[in-house]
Amino acid sequence: MNIQRAQEIAESGHLAKVFYNGERVYIQHVDEQKETARIYPLDDPQKEQEVALSSLKEKLN
Numbered sequence: 001m002n003i004q005r006a007q008e009i010a011e012s013g014h015l016a017k018v019f020y021n022g023e024r025v026y027i028q029h030v031d032e033q034k035e036t037a038r039i040y041p042l043d044d045p046q047k048e049q050e051v052a053l054s055s056l057k058e059k060l061n
Contacts (some may be wrong), residue, residue: 006030006037009058015038015042017059020051027056 001018009016010027018025020039028048030037037056040048 001035001053001058003030003035003053005058006053006056007032010037017061019057019059020055025056026059 004028007030009018009051010030018027018039024042025039026042026045027037027039030053031037031050035053036050037053038048038050039056040046
């Protein structure tokens with residue numbers, strides 16, 4: 001996922017269909033310098049983690 005799209009999703013606050021390792025996640029914050037995002041699974045907000053933007057996939061439908 002590119003930085004701009006990840007930021008749009010994070011700033012919008014809506015639940016886009018974003019996946020990390022096949023699991024649907026919520027993007028909390030994007031770090032442009034490190035090209036990472038702070039995410040958590042929708043079903044487990046306690047499992048926050050920082051991952052590379054390249055590992056995030058958006059499903060458009």
